[in-house]
Amino acid sequence: MYSFFRIIRFALQDIGRNLGLSTMTVFILLLMLLSINTLWSMDVMTKEAVRLVKEQINISFYLTPAISDKSVSEIKSYLATFPEITQVDLLTRDQVLQSFKTRHQFSAEVLDALSELGGNPFGPTLVVKTKEPGDYRKIIQAVSVPEYDPLIEGKSFEGHEEALDRIQTITNRIERVGLGLSLLFALISFLIIFNTIRVAIFTQRAEISIKRLVGANNWFIRGPYLLESLIFTVVSVALTILIMYFATRYLDRYVSVVFPNGFSLTNYYSSHMLYLFGIQTVAVLLLTVFSSSLAMRRQLKV
Amino acid sequence: MIKLEGVSKFYSPTAPVLRDINLTIAPGEFVSVVGQSGAGKTTLVKLLIAEERPTKGQIAIGDWDITGIASSIIPYLRRQIGVIFQDFKLLPKKTVAENVAFALEVAGERSGRINQVVPQVLNIVGLNGKAGRYPSQLSGGEQQRVVIARSLVHRPKVIIADEPTGNLDSINTGEIIEILKKINEFGTTILLVTHNREVVNHLRRRVITLANGEIINDDAEGKYVL
DSSP states (O other), X not given: OXXXXXXXXXXXXXXXXXXXXXXXXXXXXXXXXXXXXXXXXXXXXXXXHHHHHHHHOOEEEEEOTTOOHHHHHHHHHHHHTOTTEEEEEEXXXXXXXXXXXXXTTTOHHHHHHHHHHOSOOOOOEEEEEESXXXXXXXXXXXXXXXXXXGXXXXXXXXXXXXHHHHHHHHHHHHHHHHHHHHHHHHHHHHHHHHHHHHHHHXXXXXXXXXXXXXXXXXXXXXHHHHHHHHHHHHHHHHHHHHHHHHHHHHHHHHHHHHOTTOOOHHHHHHHTHHHHHHHHHHHHHHHHHHXXXXXXXXXXXX | OEEEEEEEEEEETTEEEEEEEEEEEOTTOEEEEEEOTTSSHHHHHHHHTTSSOOSEEEEEETTEEOTTOOTTTHHHHHTTEEEEETTOOOOTTSOHHHHHHHHHHTTTOOHHHHHHHHXXXXXXXXXXXXXXXXXXXXXXXXXXXXXXXXXXXXXXSEEEEESTTTTSOHHHHHHHHHXXXXXXXXXXXXXXXXXXXXXXXXXXXXXXXXXXXXXXXXXXXXXXXX
């Protein structure tokens, strides 16, 4: 018990008496954490933007005007069985007609032509949304069966196939670049933190040897350094949370312009705070403890 | 008390640093180990504090065979021996009192006892008024006194002094030797490693002379003969 309290006292004493080194260590940890969080925020915003783009995409199945309500329900139920599909909306014949009229309200020729035809020339429309743009091809194929083919007049996908493919390629590429950048940054952060802690321990190598020569056991020597690692980690994560709070609040006014759906970085960080900063605390702590243990190993052999 | 039997140390197979050392030091003795640079004096000290292991032979301190001592046990051995180094080896970020107290803290001594003993030991080495100073604020002689206080504080039965006066002027050298003599008078065994001729001749105690890793002379009341 005496040893435990002494280890705490030595750790606090070390931090206080090596204030320059302690500040520098916390500063570097803070910079790394801020960089990681900046990259994380960019990744979150990119994903949100990609999600928004994907959300805008849908395909429509234009059904024949003569189709019965039973057949419409049958096709709708059939589409709903696919796990790739997130939403199937039915536009009735009247709704399609109304939508057409609204769309062409300033085009007298089109409206005149519609009157010439008499009645409602449109069939109902099924609007389908899938999880990924790549899923549309599969749905189109699934619906192109002899049973349903005569009931479907057209598909909006036919004209947009190339555009959808391109969106899929771009979003895949963005996600891959984001992952690559995150991994690269994680590696850089790992190396910088690892070396910072090693340098901090290296500057105290003489002291470690002396403590060993005076009869201190390994835990009595390691303890204060491990505790210091914990303190540096907690302080740097706490400062990161504080800075990120003010930074996201400031940035949100610009983010809201880009994301009209109400996406906010502050809300994102608030709702993921435990997860995000928990992971960062554990990762930095493991890294600092691992680095300091490795750096001390040599000196402890005396 | 200290016994070495057929001890040899090789850092490389062709270059022995110590060769077939047989030595017994009785409790309460004051023994000087002399020899030129490279004679093996410091290696002998390193073997006694288990900083190095012998290549051959056996080493015992009291009833404790430390020849193949496990790393985890070394701290317990070092708490039984007081070691004084030529380069002091004080913790620079700790005060004089903290440096001395550290030797007791590592052994798990109670704080009350530490607060009682440290001022007493600092008084013995004449540093009572400088307990709150840092090593960098002390002269070489004062720093060596702190080292002696640290080596004394846990009342070891053996003190090993490796060139304790190597960095000191003649006045400080005399004072340090007088302190060591006093400690010896209270029954502590002293092993003094030195190449200071005046110190050895002044002491008129047992002198072991090393040359090329071998004991070439062992006189009960010897002189510096090299």
